[in-house]
Amino acid sequence: MNTPAAHPRDPAGARPAPLPFSVAFDARDEAELLGLWRDILRSNRWSDGEHTRAFEAAWASETGLEAVAFNNWAGGALAALDFVGVAGETVLSPSNTFLATPRSAQKSGASVVFYDCNREDLCGSFADFVERAERHRPKAAWIVHVGGHIAFDIERIAAYCRDKGIWLIEDCAHAHGARWKGRAAGSFGDAGIYSFYPTKTISTGEGGMLVTANPDLARHARSYRDYGRGSGYTVQGMNHRIDEFTAAMGVVQTRRLADIVAWKRAYARDVLDPAYPHRLRLPEGMESGFYKYIVFEPIERGAGKVYELPCHRIVKDPAELPNTDWVAANHWCVPIHYPRRLD
Numbered sequence: 001m002n003t004p005a006a007h008p009r010d011p012a013g014a015r016p017a018p019l020p021f022s023v024a025f026d027a028r029d030e031a032e033l034l035g036l037w038r039d040i041l042r043s044n045r046w047s048d049g050e051h052t053r054a055f056e057a058a059w060a061s062e063t064g065l066e067a068v069a070f071n072n073w074a075g076g077a078l079a080a081l082d083f084v085g086v087a088g089e090t091v092l093s094p095s096n097t098f099l100a101t102p103r104s105a106q107k108s109g110a111s112v113v114f115y116d117c118n119r120e121d122l123c124g125s126f127a128d129f130v131e132r133a134e135r136h137r138p139k140a141a142w143i144v145h146v147g148g149h150i151a152f153d154i155e156r157i158a159a160y161c162r163d164k165g166i167w168l169i170e171d172c173a174h175a176h177g178a179r180w181k182g183r184a185a186g187s188f189g190d191a192g193i194y195s196f197y198p199t200k201t202i203s204t205g206e207g208g209m210l211v212t213a214n215p216d217l218a219r220h221a222r223s224y225r226d227y228g229r230g231s232g233y234t235v236q237g238m239n240h241r242i243d244e245f246t247a248a249m250g251v252v253q254t255r256r257l258a259d260i261v262a263w264k265r266a267y268a269r270d271v272l273d274p275a276y277p278h279r280l281r282l283p284e285g286m287e288s289g290f291y292k293y294i295v296f297e298p299i300e301r302g303a304g305k306v307y308e309l310p311c312h313r314i315v316k317d318p319a320e321l322p323n324t325d326w327v328a329a330n331h332w333c334v335p336i337h338y339p340r341r342l343d
């Protein structure tokens, strides 16, 4: 049995030996998944079938929101931004994120204004959000739950957006299993988009999921992923459907999510916390999914950084974002990968 407590220390003894990267897949699920794939192979329904519905139902129950499956995060992001209608408008985006976040807005015809993060949580800063929103009057905004916890300022940013009529979309690519006072990522703004890329807390190879409490947005997203079908082709979507093999994997992986997150929390608490005093500190009521384990000290044989270079630096935007630059220079990740085999 592979338990966090049984994890070996490195020869120096001071710190745990770094875990090798592995895609999170539990060997106990292999037979079931292969059985599902065989059933699909023998069926005549390889797309848009019962496994897609089951994956959506599983993610709806995980988050408490309606869920619409996509072939990747990007499809869900474009669908949400299309529903809002951001073409020709301004969209706020943090710079401390993967380029996918601002690029989705640019591809949707919006101009992007970057805002700063907090040093404590690496996520969007309420004060800077408000300052830039007052100045640039955005129609929509992204917030990113960087690293597996929910952005510490999410409630204040969501309340401000509700008050000002700004659509708030949550990038939940890192936030599988995260909870803030019991609420899942994606439940604070108007929609949330998850990714199931192989580095993520659970993966389907490629895959994405849009979650929302807004039935009109969900209907639009279903139509968007299928060239506008179901809307009389008024929704100008493309093909972002998920296939049944991927969806079946999503069902199996979602069922395993609680175990994976529980393992990561135990590994963080029992193995890493005692060894890393300069770690990111979570507030009371925050349950991280520990996509990453973040420390504010250089470490040897680590897992690099969440992001080496902020987006505003990549795209050479002149915005001044001191905390974002500070974070890029001063955080590191300790490997926290769910072990492949649990023999």
Ligand SMILES: Cc1ncc(COP(=O)(O)O)c(C=O)c1O
Pocket: 072, 073, 074, 097, 098, 100, 101, 144, 171, 173, 174, 194, 195, 196, 197, 207, 208
């Ligand atoms: C914060 C963030 N947003 C968006 C994405 C894009 O997701 P996908 O690769 O599923 O399109 C990723 C990573 O893959 C990410 O880390």
